[in-house]
Amino acid sequence: MESHPDLTVSVIRGLGWFYLIVAVMNAFWTYRVFRSGAHYNSIAGFKDVPKAATWGLYTVVLAMLSFAHVIVDSTPADFLFRLPVGFKNLVDVVIANPISYFAVSMVIFVAMILLRRVWTRPTVAWVLLNIAMLFLGVSMTDYDFRQIVGKPDNVPIVGMLFLVGFFTWLYFYKSVENDRRIAAGEPKIEDEQSEQVLVWPDLVYTEMICMLLLTAFLIAWGIALQAPLEEPASAVKTPNPSKAPWYFLGLQEMLVYYDPWMAGVVLPSVILVGLMAIPYIDFNPKGNGYYTFEERKFSVITFLFGFLPLWVGMIVLGTFIRGPNWNMFGLYEYWDVHKLEVLNNVDLSQLFWVDWLGKPLPRPDANASALSQAGTIFLREWLGFALVLAYLFILPPLMAVTVFRSFFVKMGFLRFMVLANLILLMGALPLKMALRWAFTLKYIVSIPEWFFNI
Amino acid sequence: MADKKLTTEEILALARSQGAFGSGGGDAAPEPEADAPPVEETPLAAESAEAPAQSAAKPSSTADILAAARTQAGGDDTEKATPAAKPGSTADILAAARAEGTSGGAAPKKPAAAKPASTADILAAARAGKAGGGGAAAAKPQAVKASPRKAASATPAGERPSVAEMIKAAREGGPAGADAPPAKPKLPTRPPLPVKKKGEASTRRSFFADTIVFVTEPFMAAWLAMGAIAAIWGLATARFMMPNMIVEPPTKFKIGPESDYPPGTVSTKWKAERGIWVVNTDQYDGKGMIYALASVCTHLGCTPNWLEGEQKFKCPCHGSGFYITGINFEGPAPRPLERVGLKLADDGSLEVDKSVKFQEELGQWQDPASFVEMA
Numbered sequence: 137m138e139s140h141p142d143l144t145v146s147v148i149r150g151l152g153w154f155y156l157i158v159a160v161m162n163a164f165w166t167y168r169v170f171r172s173g174a175h176y177n178s179i180a181g182f183k184d185v186p187k188a189a190t191w192g193l194y195t196v197v198l199a200m201l202s203f204a205h206v207i208v209d210s211t212p213a214d215f216l217f218r219l220p221v222g223f224k225n226l227v228d229v230v231i232a233n234p235i236s237y238f239a240v241s242m243v244i245f246v247a248m249i250l251l252r253r254v255w256t257r258p259t260v261a262w263v264l265l266n267i268a269m270l271f272l273g274v275s276m277t278d279y280d281f282r283q284i285v286g287k288p289d290n291v292p293i294v295g296m297l298f299l300v301g302f303f304t305w306l307y308f309y310k311s312v313e314n315d316r317r318i319a320a321g322e323p324k325i326e327d328e329q330s331e332q333v334l335v336w337p338d339l340v341y342t343e344m345i346c347m348l349l350l351t352a353f354l355i356a357w358g359i360a361l362q363a364p365l366e367e368p369a370s371a372v373k374t375p376n377p378s379k380a381p382w383y384f385l386g387l388q389e390m391l392v393y394y395d396p397w398m399a400g401v402v403l404p405s406v407i408l409v410g411l412m413a414i415p416y417i418d419f420n421p422k423g424n425g426y427y428t429f430e431e432r433k434f435s436v437i438t439f440l441f442g443f444l445p446l447w448v449g450m451i452v453l454g455t456f457i458r459g460p461n462w463n464m465f466g467l468y469e470y471w472d473v474h475k476l477e478v479l480n481n482v483d484l485s486q487l488f489w490v491d492w493l494g495k496p497l498p499r500p501d502a503n504a505s506a507l508s509q510a511g512t513i514f515l516r517e518w519l520g521f522a523l524v525l526a527y528l529f530i531l532p533p534l535m536a537v538t539v540f541r542s543f544f545v546k547m548g549f550l551r552f553m554v555l556a557n558l559i560l561l562m563g564a565l566p567l568k569m570a571l572r573w574a575f576t577l578k579y580i581v582s583i584p585e586w587f588f589n590i
Numbered sequence: 591m592a593d594k595k596l597t598t599e600e601i602l603a604l605a606r607s608q609g610a611f612g613s614g615g616g617d618a619a620p621e622p623e624a625d626a627p628p629v630e631e632t633p634l635a636a637e638s639a640e641a642p643a644q645s646a647a648k649p650s651s652t653a654d655i656l657a658a659a660r661t662q663a664g665g666d667d668t669e670k671a672t673p674a675a676k677p678g679s680t681a682d683i684l685a686a687a688r689a690e691g692t693s694g695g696a697a698p699k700k701p702a703a704a705k706p707a708s709t710a711d712i713l714a715a716a717r718a719g720k721a722g723g724g725g726a727a728a729a730k731p732q733a734v735k736a737s738p739r740k741a742a743s744a745t746p747a748g749e750r751p752s753v754a755e756m757i758k759a760a761r762e763g764g765p766a767g768a769d770a771p772p773a774k775p776k777l778p779t780r781p782p783l784p785v786k787k788k789g790e791a792s793t794r795r796s797f798f799a800d801t802i803v804f805v806t807e808p809f810m811a812a813w814l815a816m817g818a819i820a821a822i823w824g825l826a827t828a829r830f831m832m833p834n835m836i837v838e839p840p841t842k843f844k845i846g847p848e849s850d851y852p853p854g855t856v857s858t859k860w861k862a863e864r865g866i867w868v869v870n871t872d873q874y875d876g877k878g879m880i881y882a883l884a885s886v887c888t889h890l891g892c893t894p895n896w897l898e899g900e901q902k903f904k905c906p907c908h909g910s911g912f913y914i915t916g917i918n919f920e921g922p923a924p925r926p927l928e929r930v931g932l933k934l935a936d937d938g939s940l941e942v943d944k945s946v947k948f949q950e951e952l953g954q955w956q957d958p959a960s961f962v963e964m965a
Contacts, residue, residue: 373862374893376906392908392922396890461895462909462921474899479911479920502953584888584925584951 140279140470143212147276152205154273158266159198165262166191218277219468228466231457235573237464238566241449248304248444249437252429256309268298278468284456285467288361293382293455300448304440310427318428326426376460376473385454386447392462393568395579395589403561407442410558417555419546442562481578484520500585513583520581524590527564532556839864841945847938851880853964856896856914861885866930866942867896867903870964874915874955878964882932882942883916889923903927917950926950929960 170188179185201217208215230236254260272294275281285294314324333339366375380388390399414435422431429436459465460473482491489497498516500509514521535556536544544552571577581590805814845868851857857868865885872878883903885893892907902919903912910921917926929950931943940962948960955961 370862371865371893374895374906376895378892378907388908391890394922395924400890461897461904461906474897476900479909481920481922499953578922579924582924587924589924 141212142218142279143215143277145208145212147282148205148208148212148215151273151276152202155198155202155205158269159195159202162191162195162198166195219274224278224468228469232464232466232469234464237453238569241445245441245445252308253312256305256312261305275467280470281467288364290455291361293451297452307427308429311429314427315430324426377458377462379454382451382455386450389450389454390565393565393572398590406558406561413554413558417547417551438559446565481572481576483579483582484577485516485582487575488519489516513585517581517583520590523580527560528557531560842941842943844935844939844941846940848880848940853878858896866944869914871914873913879961880932880940880964881961882930883927884930884947887923888918888925888927929955931959932962933959934962
């Protein structure tokens with residue numbers, strides 16, 4: 137008997153209930169479509185086929201699938217409904233590589249914005265939700281996927297991914313509708329509905345019902361999924377992998393690319409201060425009190441770029457993909473402690489002096505005066521300093537006269553400089569990642585003597 | 591008072607706001623504390639200027655009568671009030687009686703003259719010897735008629751304050767009212783209290799008693815209690831810095847003879863207890879040597895693992911990797927692992943000294959205290 141079986145009877149039965157939930161959801165959807173009375177004009181020779189028929193068919197298939205799972209009692213190894221190995225390997229290759237991972241997340245991000253009119257349509261969104269749930273269900277037939285996704289720590293993250301998806305969809309759905317109305321000169325959604333509800337009874341009842349349901353849900357959850365307690369902590373034994381709480385996994389991922397004081401102090405502070413600065417640097421009076429994308433393109437894209445690929449994406453990366461020794465593992469890949477990844481990184485000064493000039497790295501003489509040592513260090517790191525200073529001080533004026541010219545005119549010097557620096561610092565993260573992947577670059581400025589690295 | 595539109599306080603406020611007297615204690619009213627705020631509301635009082643005059647026809651309480659008397663605009667109002675023959679209260683009577691002596695008695699219509707706000711005012715004015723107009727026409731007859739029943743406190747409306755209260759109020763308010771600004775009757779009386787007591791104590795009592803009085807002020811007592819608790823906490827914290835027993839292992843310890851650490855190996859047997867690896871290798875500068883590396887990642891302080899198969903130290907937190915020499919080569923660690931002191935003790939075993947660190951990037955690995963050379 138396999139020690140790590142992909143399928144067991146209990147897993148299959150559990151999946152049966154999962155598919156049953158999906159089937160019930162789709163039964164409701166079928167009913168909704170049926171009520172709307174939508175028809176295909178002609179399909180396979182039949183005229184006026186209701187669209188609900190397709191959904192009904194799909195629901196029945198799901199119900200049968202669920203039934204087949206629930207009644208299983210034969211050897212699970214013979215169970216046929218599982219992921220093909222080729223698909224697993226393909227996903228693993230794409231996901232376990234940081235370059236393709238971030239490339240895919242960027243492609244999804246761009247597609248999300250460009251195709252917003254398509255995927256916000258309820259039917260498309262429903263299909264996407266179905267795909268996501270089926271993907272989750274089918275992937276559960278893999279042992280390694282089940283280990284990582286089914287870990288009590290990670291179950292809420294999976295739930296939150298669906299929430300992030302829903303709220304992003306909600307924003308784009310309302311924005312697309314409002315943008316259409318604005319373009320057509322119609323009143324916005326928000327103008328048509330009264331925003332006022334009564335505290336009593338509307339709000340109080342809603343809150344009370346939410347409170348009861350959430351309490352019940354949390355109790356059920358607390359019983360079903362035990363708290364993931366581990367052995368007593370030891371100062372010299374670090375769990376492998378050692379993961380931060382999920383909400384800090386973005387920071388932990390930044391720490392892979394930056395020095396602790398940079399990724400742990402400077403960049404988080406910049407994120408917080410930058411979020412606080414938004415009201416002061418935002419000069420666009422539109423979009424106040426209603427959903428819109430077209431009128432606030434720059435703000436929305438900038439924020440969502442920082443939030444989705446750079447924050448949520450890195451939480452996903454840290455939660456599901458980082459494994460032992462902080463290596464990246466595919467979703468269906470075994471967490472091998474001895475997985476070997478070549479990560480030899482070099483500093484820019486090393487590249488410059490040794491690889492390009494063919495000289496030894498200037499080393500400060502331990503017996504020389506402090507000033508002389510500092511001189512040697514600055515000589516060693518001059519290129520890195522020059523690049524960093526150019527990035528922070530030459531790029532903003534360049535931006536002001538080129539791509540951000542209209543911004544500069546509208547915002548004035550101070551507000552523009554704040555905006556430009558915030559954007560540059562946000563861009564510093566993907567930039568450093570790309571440099572790491574392209575040149576195995578560790579630090580642009582590396583002064584371990586002073587614990588100063590950029 | 592059913593048909594009355596203004597409360598006593600408002601009327602009093604109105605009366606005072608017209609500014610004849612620099613009056614102080616408005617304590618003749620049923621609610622002495624409550625009448626303070628409205629006094630300052632001059633606009634409100636001005637708006638409702640006629641109201642007291644209307645209510646003069648049915649004087650049912652001290653306030654009404656006072657108001658009627660003081661705000662009279664013409665003689666007929668006064669006449670109405672006079673036949674009513676209901677002396678408002680002892681306060682009025684007292685006021686009228688005392689005002690008689692000093693008042694000019696003239697100009698009953700002069701509004702400025704007609705506004706002693708309360709007993710306190712009147713008393714104050716009387717004592718200060720500058721009562722302007724006196725209650726004149728209205729007050730005088732009342733006083734005359736009321737004199738037989740002067741002592742009785744049972745005036746028509748039962749809700750009125752007793753004589754004792756009024757006198758008390760008058761006494762409290764009197765001195766303050768003489769030259770204090772209007773409308774701040776009671777407020778100043780509280781803050782000066784400690785000062786007064788203190789001064790009193792210092793003259794009459796010993797220093798010790800003085801201190802006792804001082805510290806038993808609730809305010810001071812609260813601060814002293816808090817200070818005392820903070821001091822105790824501080825002392826306890828200071829004591830906490832010097833534990834009775836230190837569970838940390840000593841920084842110097844022996845790890846056995848060189849022969850326990852054959853060349854080309856990393857010993858992890860001291861990692862759990864002491865946080866060091868003992869390495870015997872010739873990869874650093876070609877010479878065989880034993881050294882001890884602190885098992886603390888130089889990136890963020892996690893504990894790396896020695897991977898025998900890969901011949902590297904690998905940190906599980908952010909993926910930093912170090913060669914067997916301790917030199918960093920992968921991941922974000924900015925500098926090599928740190929060596930700790932190592933020497934050959936007299937008895938032939940190796941002795942680690944964790945109290946000293948040797949950092950490669952500072953050139954400290956050349957220090958002979960950081961390694962033991964193999965023969």
